[in-house]
Amino acid sequence: MLAPAGVLLDRNSELPIFEQICAAIRSRIRSGGLGSGARLPATRALAADLGVARATVVTAYEQLVAEGYLAARRGSGYRVCAMGEVELPPDVRPPPVQELTVQGPLLLEAGEPDMRLFPHGAWAKCVSRLCRTRPTDLLTGCGPFGHPQLRQAIAAHVRDWRGIAARPEQVFVTSGATEALDLCLSALASGSGTIGVEDPGFPPIRQFAEAQGHLIRDLCLDDQGAEVPTVGDGTDVVALTPSHQYPLGGAMSAGRRQSFVAWAAQSQGWIIEDDYDSEFRYAGRPIPALASVDSQGRTVYIGSFSKIFSNGLRLGYIVAPDRLVEQMRRTILRKGARASAMPQAALADFMLQGEFYRHLRRVRRVYAERHRTLIERLGRDFADVGEVVDHHAGMQVVLHLRPGLSDSKIAAEARKNGVGVDALSSFSRRAGAFNGAVLGACLNDLDEQQDALQRLRRVISSTE
Ligand SMILES: Cc1ncc(COP(=O)(O)O)c(C=O)c1O
Structure with missing residues (x-):
């Protein structure tokens, strides 16, 4: 005993x-x-x-x-109990409790919205109203393709903002544009197909294509946009950022868009239009989405709430042309829906009540000023080390560095100094083709931006 x-x-x-x-x-x-x-x-x-x-x-x-x-x-x-011959582990002491810290984004981190501008009050009201009046909507209101009301709100959004006529059934809610890219590749590319991707481009698209066993065809860029594959060269799908090329920033010309539409029609190919941050155009008229001018219905449109609302929300969407709706449904059912159900009904209400657009107009104003100031400061204070082109759009700006400076060295050093620079060369497979610093224009206010640029200036001088 x-x-x-x-x-x-x-x-x-x-x-x-x-x-x-x-x-x-x-x-x-x-x-x-x-x-x-x-x-x-x-x-x-x-x-x-x-x-x-x-x-x-x-x-x-x-x-x-x-x-x-x-x-x-x-x-x-x-x-x-009898222990038999089982070897027992030694007494395990719990590890000492460590402080869990979350590292926020570094200064000028590209692709990061400023979450201090998030409309916390209006969002909280919307969520609490929903909790009181339609609580089950928060947990069980979504099917695998998204909350019906959010699909309606997105259909209205892409019609009003991007000129795309789509019924809610054509809209599929995803856990962001990144998942949407993966789903589109799965739905569209044949087993051994070739995917045309922009070079430089968004790295995950390349990784998804490789993971799914596809061949990759690099689409180089000129001043009109990505080059069009030759009909019959085996390319089935192209993934493009026509409104705002990632990461360089230009918009694809109307002529090049038409060439892609013609290519898709002739080769029975598909276009994936990744329109991840097109709501941020600061001058001139909005550029219509490629999907809105594709009368052949061979363009699948992808949008995201990460930039306009919150990266942390993890919501994006696909708008599929009619002829692809069934295929997209099957792909989502096969791969499993990953978008969180909880925020969808709230986001739908937020959009339908106009709060979302109030927020969008506000951040657009703020980002426009930050973007303009960043371009001015780079043009004034960094002219000896590189040059910058103003595309009047998007969240990131590229400082093209002069030969002799190494973007990867500068990016690594800048990160050590708290500035989240990305090396432009890291977005390309062609060694030596690009040399630049990719900087986020939206995350920081003007004082923080100035501080970050001073640090970057010192880093560049120290690596020369
Ligand atoms: C070109 C491009 N596509 C897609 C995404 C991903 O968006 P999401 O956060 O909705 O997955 C990004 C994010 O920076 C991007 O730059």
């Missing part, structure tokens, strides 16, 4: 009492102090001896039953 004194409780310990009891018994079994078949004290007796609730002892015993140390028999209490 286990002497109650065999369990020494430390009431100041952070370890709960039941775990202390478990640990003591476990250790006695392992050391041979309690042999196979030995009977443990009755729960009531041990509880009284230790001055703890009986339920605490029962919990400890049941935990040891679950771990295989003890067996419970009706009427005869708890006994030690």
